[in-house]
Amino acid sequence: xxxxxxxxxxxxxxxxxxVSDMNxxxxxxxxxxxxxxxxxxxxxTLQMVAGFEAVSSGxxxxxxxxITHAKANTxxxxxxxxTYALFPHMTVxxxxxxxxxxxxxxxxxxxxxxKQALAxxxxxxxxxxxxxxxxGGQRQxxxxxxxxxxxxxxxxxxxxxxxxxxxxxxxxxxxxxKIQRKVGTTTVMVTHDQSEAMSISDRVVVMEGGCATQIDNxxxxxxxxxxxxxxxxxxxxxxxxxHVVAGGAKTRVNLGSIEVDVDxxxxxxxxxxxxxxxxxxxxxxxxxxxRLDGMxxxxxxxxxxxxxxVNTALGELSVLSPNDGRPALDEGHLxxxxxxxxxxxxxxxxxxxxxxxxxx
Amino acid sequence: xxxxxATPWWLSGPALVLFTALLLVPLLLTTxxxxxxxxxxxxxxxxxxxxxxxxxxxxxxxxxxxxxxxFWISGLVTLICVAVGAPEAYILSRMGKPxxxxxxxxxxxxxxxxVVVRAFGxxxxxxxxxxxxxxxxxVGLRPVRMLYTEVAVVVALAHVMLxxxxxxxxxxxxxxxxxxxxxxxxxxxxxxxxxxxIVLPQVLPGILSGSLIVFGLSASAFAIPGLxxxxxxxxxxxxxxxxxxxxxxxxxxxxxxxxxxxxxxxVMLSYxxxxxxxxxxxxx
Amino acid sequence: MRKNGxxxxxxxxxxxxxxxxxxxxxCVVAFxxxxxxxxPTTEFSLRWFEAVFAHPDFIQSFWNSLWLALASxxxxxxxxxxxxxxxxxxxxxxxxxxxxLFLSPLIIPHLVLGVALLRLFALVGGTGSFGWLVLAHAxxxxxxxxxxxxxxxxxxxxxxxxxxxxxxxxQTQMFTRIxxxxxxxxxxxxxLLAFINSFDEVxxxxxxxxxxxxxxxxxMYMYATESIDPLMAAVSALMVAVTAFAMIILDRVYGxxxxxxxx
Numbered sequence: 041x042x043x044x045x046x047x048x049x050x051x052x053x054x055x056x057x058x059v060s061d062m063n064x065x066x067x068x069x070x071x072x073x074x075x076x077x078x079x080x081x082x083x084x085t086l087q088m089v090a091g092f093e094a095v096s097s098g099x100x101x102x103x104x105x106x107i108t109h110a111k112a113n114t115x116x117x118x119x120x121x122x123t124y125a126l127f128p129h130m131t132v133x134x135x136x137x138x139x140x141x142x143x144x145x146x147x148x149x150x151x152x153x154x155k156q157a158l159a160x161x162x163x164x165x166x167x168x169x170x171x172x173x174x175x176g177g178q179r180q181x182x183x184x185x186x187x188x189x190x191x192x193x194x195x196x197x198x199x200x201x202x203x204x205x206x207x208x209x210x211x212x213x214x215x216x217x218k219i220q221r222k223v224g225t226t227t228v229m230v231t232h233d234q235s236e237a238m239s240i241s242d243r244v245v246v247m248e249g250g251c252a253t254q255i256d257n258x259x260x261x262x263x264x265x266x267x268x269x270x271x272x273x274x275x276x277x278x279x280x281x282x283h284v285v286a287g288g289a290k291t292r293v294n295l296g297s298i299e300v301d302v303d304x305x306x307x308x309x310x311x312x313x314x315x316x317x318x319x320x321x322x323x324x325x326x327x328x329x330x331r332l333d334g335m336x337x338x339x340x341x342x343x344x345x346x347x348x349x350v351n352t353a354l355g356e357l358s359v360l361s362p363n364d365g366r367p368a369l370d371e372g373h374l375x376x377x378x379x380x381x382x383x384x385x386x387x388x389x390x391x392x393x394x395x396x397x398x399x400x
Numbered sequence: 401x402x403x404x405x406a407t408p409w410w411l412s413g414p415a416l417v418l419f420t421a422l423l424l425v426p427l428l429l430t431t432x433x434x435x436x437x438x439x440x441x442x443x444x445x446x447x448x449x450x451x452x453x454x455x456x457x458x459x460x461x462x463x464x465x466x467x468x469x470x471f472w473i474s475g476l477v478t479l480i481c482v483a484v485g486a487p488e489a490y491i492l493s494r495m496g497k498p499x500x501x502x503x504x505x506x507x508x509x510x511x512x513x514x515v516v517v518r519a520f521g522x523x524x525x526x527x528x529x530x531x532x533x534x535x536x537x538x539v540g541l542r543p544v545r546m547l548y549t550e551v552a553v554v555v556a557l558a559h560v561m562l563x564x565x566x567x568x569x570x571x572x573x574x575x576x577x578x579x580x581x582x583x584x585x586x587x588x589x590x591x592x593x594x595x596x597x598i599v600l601p602q603v604l605p606g607i608l609s610g611s612l613i614v615f616g617l618s619a620s621a622f623a624i625p626g627l628x629x630x631x632x633x634x635x636x637x638x639x640x641x642x643x644x645x646x647x648x649x650x651x652x653x654x655x656x657x658x659x660x661x662x663x664x665x666x667v668m669l670s671y672x673x674x675x676x677x678x679x680x681x682x683x684x
Numbered sequence: 685m686r687k688n689g690x691x692x693x694x695x696x697x698x699x700x701x702x703x704x705x706x707x708x709x710x711c712v713v714a715f716x717x718x719x720x721x722x723x724p725t726t727e728f729s730l731r732w733f734e735a736v737f738a739h740p741d742f743i744q745s746f747w748n749s750l751w752l753a754l755a756s757x758x759x760x761x762x763x764x765x766x767x768x769x770x771x772x773x774x775x776x777x778x779x780x781x782x783x784x785l786f787l788s789p790l791i792i793p794h795l796v797l798g799v800a801l802l803r804l805f806a807l808v809g810g811t812g813s814f815g816w817l818v819l820a821h822a823x824x825x826x827x828x829x830x831x832x833x834x835x836x837x838x839x840x841x842x843x844x845x846x847x848x849x850x851x852x853x854x855q856t857q858m859f860t861r862i863x864x865x866x867x868x869x870x871x872x873x874x875x876l877l878a879f880i881n882s883f884d885e886v887x888x889x890x891x892x893x894x895x896x897x898x899x900x901x902x903x904m905y906m907y908a909t910e911s912i913d914p915l916m917a918a919v920s921a922l923m924v925a926v927t928a929f930a931m932i933i934l935d936r937v938y939g940x941x942x943x944x945x946x947x
Contacts, residue, residue: 092846113849125843129865138861139851190851408770412782415763415826419785422823423792426800433803488699491692501941503696507703508944513927514884516901517920520908521706524713524721524917531709531723559702563944570945620793622887627908637795637887644799644891657799661792668791 043068043226044089044194049098051084051250058084060250061396062098066194071220071227073237076247077273082230085247086196089228091115103193113142118187118225122199124179126171132158132182133167139190157189160219177208184216188223195220197229201236209233213240234274238262246270251396266397268387271316278322278357280315281389284308291386297353298332304386312389319360321383324348324369330376336369352377434654444650453655463639463656470635473550474618477557481614484558485565486607490599492566493573504570511563519627522556523547526628548630556624561617565610572606573599612671616664636660707924714921716914732918742919745903749883752814752899756821757878760829763822765871768833787827797824798891805892812894820892821882828881829874832938835946836870873938880930884923 044066051059059081066072074082087093089100091112099108107115127135133154140150158164161181171179180200187195200216201209217240220227231237237244238258246254246261254266265271268279282295284307291302293315300315307313327333334352346368348359357377361368369375409416437448457463492504510518525531526546533543546552576599584594622637629635634642636656643653688696716722717729736742764786771783789797801820802811810816844866848858864871886901893902900923908916934940 090846090850092849112846113852113854115850116852117850119847119850121843121847123841123843125841125847127844127848127862127866129868138848138853142852142857186847186851405776408774408776408779411766411770412786413766415767415786416782418763418819418823418826422801422804422819423785423788423797426804427796429803429807430796430800484699487692488696491688491696494688494692503700504945505940506700509931509940510703510707511944512880512884512931513707514886514901514904514923516886516904516908517710517923518706520904520912520916520920521710523908523912524709525705527721527912529721556706559706562699562703567945574945616791616793620795622795622890623905626905637793640795640799641890644802650803653799654803657793657796661796664791664793 043070043103044228045099045101046085046089047099047101049085049088049100050096051081051088051093052096057250059088060394062252063396064245064252064255066226066228068226069224071217071229071240071242072245073229073231073241073243074245074247075231075234075237075274077232080247081250082232082245082247083198084250086198086228086230089194090117090119090196116190116192118190118192118195120180120183120187120195120197120200122202124171124183124203126179126182126186128171131168131170132163132174135171135182136186136189139186143190153189154185157185160188160223161185176204177212180204180212184219188219188225192225195225195227197227199231200229201231202233209236216240238274246274248273249394251394253394253397255397264385265316265387268314268316268391271385271387276319276358276360277316278319279387280317280354282313282315284311284313293386295354300331300384301381302384302386303382307386314387314389316385316387317357317379317383319347319358320345321379322357322359323378324350324359324361325376325378327374327376330378332377333374334377336371336373336375339368339371341368350375350377430654431658433651434658436651438649438651440649443648453652454659456652457655457659466634466636466639469550469633470619473554473557473635474615476554477561477618478611478615480554480558481561481565482607482611485562485610486569486603488562489566489569489573490603493570504566507566508563510559515560515623516627518560519556519624522552522559522624523628526552526555547628548633550629550633552628553625553633553635556628557618557621560621560624561614564613564617565607568606568610568613569603570606572603576602608671612668616668620660620664710917710920711924713914714917716917719913721912721914721917732914733922735915736918736922739915741898741903742900745898745900746922748814748897749900752817752821752897753879753882755818756825756882757829757875759818759822760826760878761833761871761875764826764829764833764874765867768830768837772834772837786830789824790827794824794885794887795891798888801888802891811892812896814897817889817892817897820888821885824885824888825878825881828877829871832870832874832877832943833867836867840866869938873934873943876930876934876937877943880927880934883926883930 044064046062046064049059049062050057062085064072074085076082084093088095091107091110095108099106101107102115127138130138133151136157137150137154140153145153154167155164158167161184163178163181163185166174166178171182174182180203184200197216201212204212213236229237229241238261241258243255244258244261245252248269254261254270256264261270262274265274271277272279280295282293284291285294285299286292287305287307287309289305291304291307293300293302293313295315302315323330332352332354334350334357336348337351337356338349340347344363346361346363348361348369350357350359359377433444434453435449435451437445437450437452439445488507492500492507495503523530527533528543528545528547530547532546536543546555580598581594584598585591589598620637621635622641625633625635625638626641629638637660640653640657640660643649643656712723713721714732715728715730716724717727717731767782767786771779797820805811805813805816808816840863844862845858848862853861884901885899886905889899889902890905893899900919904916904919904923931940934943
């Protein structure tokens with residue numbers, strides 16, 4: 041029995057379709073991310089779940105109850121807004137206790153619950169401060185405490201980390217996950233940052249143009265992207281054009297100068313395809329010892345990795361090699377390029393028309 | 401958050417009632433009044449309508465002189481405000497932190513002091529025994545007659561109107577990317593050229609908008625010509641006052657007042673449209 | 685930004701002197717012990733201030749002005765807050781018209797308003813009525829309040845309201861506990877600006893006040909057209925003091941620079 045269910049949820053603004061036929065089931069305790077570029081409809085979907093936008097058609101069910109048309113202040117969901125939306129004229133403690141106040145909880149019980157919530161986010165010492173006296177990260181944690189203290193059935197996070205600087209963002213990512221695991225609240229997060237979505241979600245809903253284009257666990261989305269745009273959005277990919285020479289359980293693809301086998305099935309002979317290989321899957325060996333040779337044109341030092349652009353007969357390839365202590369290759373160096381067969385993917389050359397998929 | 405279609409009307413209702421009753425209706429009544437016939441002996445003739453008041457306003461030499469004086473005084477005040485206010489705003493914008501806000505406030509705060517007080521202050525400064533003349537006497541020059549002449553009116557109006565020029569120019573300057581001036585200088589432009597070709601064009605909308613406000617307010621000024629112009633130096637506003645409270649010829653006063661209003665609105669709205677059209681394209 | 689040269693600084697000093705001159709003169713002359721408008725050279729005297737407080741007309745006018753300003757500012761604020769909400773939160777036909785209408789007293793000469801209201805008052809028997817005068821002043825100062833209220837609402841983070849709703853607040857609770865406190869600086873600033881403008885107003889008031897409702901600036905105007913003596917200077921100095929006091933509060937609550945320039 042799913043806990044939060046979106047069935048054919050659609051949103052029109054006039055004649056523009058912002059969200060098209062969204063189907064999603066979220067299990068109790070699950071952490072799901074809606075991932076996509078700006079304008080893909082992820083925030084609109086969240087707004088509809090929260091009740092701030094009306095649903096054009098479709099339904100939203102929470103724990104069996106239809107909340108599609110329920111007023112925003114009756115749904116009882118916990119929401120963390122992108123700008124945190126703290127009440128500037130109230131202290132941290134008052135901010136957190138606001139939801140409990142609205143539920144007419146007696147004062148003593150309220151302050152006890154507020155203390156617990158602040159302890160959860162490690163902000164007990166700042167209870168009497170005002171939002172303007174807090175740093176961005178602290179404000180975000182207050183917003184989280186305020187949303188969790190009411191023990192909501194679902195926690196909605198609208199780009200909660202986008203306003204933090206890079207270092208803090210990394211820390212908070214894992215902190216967020218830890219807290220969610222501890223409290224066990226079903227969570228839906230909206231983000232445009234793929235590393236954020238992948239690292240802490242149980243499942244990722246990739247969205248584009250108002251449609252959910254893939255719903256899967258993070259590893260599957262990364263290793264088995266369904267379309268070209270997903271594969272380039274969720275990480276970098278080398279895309280090589282070719283056509284299928286033999287179909288069946290394994291597919292043989294002609295890339296021009298070489299032919300390769302790919303584990304993906306279901307492609308017909310003669311179809312134009314894209315072979316997708318992620319840069320970290322490419323291995324650099326001695327010249328002549330790989331599937332093909334190439335010359336290193338540029339190299340960039342990324343700290344934990346080296347990024348090489350290599351000129352080959354198949355075009356320019358990006359290769360990511362770990363900085364494992366061995367000397368890096370110089371520009372102009374001739375190298376052999378190899379990859380494990382199971383690390384490549386075949387994608388249709390044409391982009392399929394956008395439509396929402398059923399949950400995997 | 402959806403609400404009924406009528407909600408905004410309910411919310412603005414009270415204000416709308418006040419404005420209809422105390423702005424729209426009175427203006428309408430005054431318009432009607434300006435067409436009413438008037439007899440010095442019997443007063444306003446409610447049922448009779450005539451264009452004679454407007455004819456009077458537009459043809460009589462006396463009124464023509466007053467309109468002309470109002471016009472050139474307002475124009476002169478506007479020019480002075482541009483010549484003094486725009487550079488002042490620029491100089492202030494280039495000052496360092498504490499002085500900048502303090503001096504800006506010093507220039508603008510007089511806006512919040514009643515015009516009567518300011519006019520009175522000027523009458524003390526420009527009077528025959530006033531400070532300026534005393535200062536002139538001190539250095540051996542002859543005292544100059546300023547009070548109850550156009551000079552006093554122009555000076556005092558410039559004082560009152562200057563903030564209205566500084567504000568829009570200052571606002572335009574704030575919108576300037578501070579790096580733009582430095583970019584021009586780095587490309588070998590002289591400071592003067594930078595000012596003329598980079599800063600000025602972007603500040604021009606502010607100057608024009610300020611000029612409109614200054615001109616309009618000067619043309620309809622009352623307290624300053626009243627206190628500093630004396631009985632002989634009339635401007636449009638003081639003439640209206642005379643007709644209403646001394647001559648009791650309300651229709652004529654109404655005609656003059658409405659002429660002033662229409663002139664004001666026409667100048668503001670049409671010039672505004674012209675300026676907006678030209679600058680919207682280049683500045684976005 | 686490059687620094688200002690000496691010429692620029694001199695120009696600036698002259699402008700500052702020009703702006704402050706009449707106000708300083710008024711305040712200083714008010715302390716003269718003489719019978720005529722002279723600068724106090726030998727001693728500072730409070731005799732003219734005493735004369736003001738002994739002058740029943742001026743006292744009466746001061747109270748008129750004070751109550752009038754308090755009442756009209758309050759009325760203007762009560763009207764401007766819902767009107768501001770309507771204009772900023774809703775799109776509806778007529779919105780542009782309402783916005784223009786409510787701001788129009790800023791571009792309609794006070795002279796014309798005075799004349800028009802005189803006509804209305806004559807018709808409805810409003811001359812001599814304090815209530816009608818309050819309405820007239822409220823009309824004139826509403827644009828100032830409305831501008832600040834609108835600015836506060838426009839720069840408002842709506843997600844705070846959404847947060848309140850999501851936590852279970854009703855629309856009314858949201859408005860009283862969240863929206864209103866958050867726009868309070870704008871509302872209070874608007875009230876203060878309205879107060880100052882009503883207190884200072886002379887051109888329209890001169891047409892619509894009657895002997896019993898004469899305001900302080902009007903009284904001063906009438907007095908000044910007849911005789912010029914240090915009594916006027918003392919009254920003026922007191923008016924400057926009242927305005928300065930209001931300005932200080934306005935600065936504390938909202939920021940004087942924000943009010944004047946709108947940063």
